[in-house]
Structures are given as structure tokens and as C-alpha cells.
Amino acid sequence: MLHDLHLTAHGVRLEPxxxxxxxxxxxxxxxxxxxxxxSALPDTVPAMEAYVDAALAAQDHLxxxxxxxxxxxxxxxxxxxxxxGQRRVEIGATFYGRDWWAGVTNPACKLMLLRHAFDELGLRRVALRCDARNDRSRAAILKLGAREEGRLRAHRVAPDGSEGDTLYFSILSDEWPSVRDGLEARLTALAPAAPSGPR
Structure with missing residues (x-):
């Protein structure tokens, strides 16, 4: 879906x-x-262009x-x-280059998206999911403060035809203030220390 939403937090920007x-x-x-x-690995420019085209063609995706x-x-x-209408959305199809793992990028992105979902759109539920074999993604989602809901068996089909389970997580609107405060605390801790100035 084409959109014009731009979001910013803690030095990280989201643009269409x-x-x-x-x-x-x-x-x-x-x-x-x-x-x-x-989806297939988009590690060439034409493959990534096709990935982008598919994302933009999906009517319920931003x-x-x-x-x-x-x-x-x-x-x-x-x-x-x-x-x-159902007051819900999912956050996903997320990837970052390794240079930005374990820093401000993921918590800042989740803060922006969750803030928009709950505070601007007035949604009740935000879901997240990951491949059940992806321990790093599961740990990152739990670190947000999301609640693990369960496992959908044989829910994911990889490009090579293999099947995998999906783990589902959610954050509800009444849980959002606590999640928000946790993200803000993480981001504050990750911020570089301000210079002390001349002595």
C-alpha cells in the first residue's frame, strides 16, 4: 500500500x-x-526491487x-x-543490517510503530510473530514486553518448500504504557553519554 507516513525517534527514521x-x-x-x-532471499538489486514491489502491492501493508x-x-x-475496524495490526517483515543489531535501531523502530498504532490509530492489539527456530527474534520480541501467545504448527513455508512453526506474540493497549516506558528506558541507556564540557 502506498502511504506517506514518516516517523522519527531517537535518531532513527522510518519513511515509506x-x-x-x-x-x-x-x-x-x-x-x-x-x-x-x-520470501526468497533478495540479495541482488533486482530481487530486492521485486521484494519492494510486492510489499507496496499488498493492500493491508504499510x-x-x-x-x-x-x-x-x-x-x-x-x-x-x-x-x-477490528482495531488490530501486526508488525513484521523486519530486518536490519548486522551493524545495527543490539543498538538503538530495533527498540526505536518498535517505539515508533507501537506509538503510532496505539496513540494515533487507537488500536487495541498489536501482534508480532517469528519463526519458532529463530531464537534471536523470539528473545528480541520478548524483550519488548510482548506476551507470547502460542505456536502455530507448520504455519510457515520457506522458499525451498520446508515447513516451520510460527510463534505469536501480542501487546494490548492497556499494556502499552508499560511497554513504552521500558522501550524509553532502554533507549536512554543506549544513548551516548553527553560530553561533560570544558573544565
Whole structure:
């Protein structure tokens, strides 16, 4: 879905995903990083352009490029299965280059997306999911404060035809203030120390 939503927090920006981001994004991914995704590895510019085209064609998806303060492309994320009538959305199709793992990028992105979902759209539920074999993604989702709901068996089909289970998580609107405070605390702790000034 085409959109014009721009979000900013803690030096990280989300802007509408476009083909212009494909060259940088294709250089961030490899087979190990992409493991557990249900689409083919887009590690060439044409493959990433096709990935972007598919994201933009999905009517209930709002896809974003993730940018740093200097405009460097760090990855991509999106809202999908957005239903304002049912007051729910999912966050997913998220990936970042390894240079931005374990820093401000993921918590800042989740803060922006969750804030928009709960505070601007007035949604009741935000879901997240991951491949059950992806321990790193599961740990990252739990660290947000999301609640694990269960496992959907044989729910994911990889490009090679293999099947995997999906783990589901959610955050509800009445849990959002606590999640928000946790994210803000993490981001404050990750911020570089301010210089003390001349003595």
C-alpha cells in the first residue's frame, strides 16, 4: 500500500519504502540473516526491487525503510494485516543490517510503530510473530514486553518448500504504557553519554 507516513525517534527514521532503497537493502541481507523468512532471499538489486514491489502491492501493508541520522539505510519493517475496524495490526517483515543489531535501531523502530498504532490509530492489539527456530527474534520480541501467545504448527513455508512453526506474540493497549516506558528506558541507556564540557 502506498502511504506517506514518516516517523522519527531517537535518531532513527522510518519513511515509506521505495525502489530507491533497494540497492542499499540488498547489500544488507544474506542467507543466514534471511533464515526463517517466507520470501526468497533478495540479495541482488533486482530481487530486492521485486521484494519492494510486492510489499507496496499488498493492500493491508504499510512498508518502511529504516534510516539512521545520516540517512544510511539500516533495514526495513512494516505494518501488515492492518484492520482499523477490528482495531488490530501486526508488525513484521523486519530486518536490519548486522551493524545495527543490539543498538538503538530495533527498540526505536518498535517505539515508533507501537506509538503510532496505539496513540494515533487507537488500536487495541498489536501482534508480532517469528519463526519458532529463530531464537534471536523470539528473545528480541520478548524483550519488548510482548506476551507470547502460542505456536502455530507448520504455519510457515520457506522458499525451498520446508515447513516451520510460527510463534505469536501480542501487546494490548492497556499494556502499552508499560511497554513504552521500558522501550524509553532502554533507549536512554543506549544513548551516548553527553560530553561533560570544558573544565
Amino acid at each position: 519504502l521505495s525502489r530507491d532503497h533497494a540497492p542499499a537493502l540488498s547489500g544488507l541481507v544474506d542467507a543466514q540473516l534471511w533464515a526463517g523468512m517466507t 512498508a518502511f525503510a529504516v534510516l539512521g541520522p545520516d540517512g544510511e539505510v539500516r533495514g526495513s519493517t512494516r505494518f501488515y494485516e492492518l484492520s482499523t
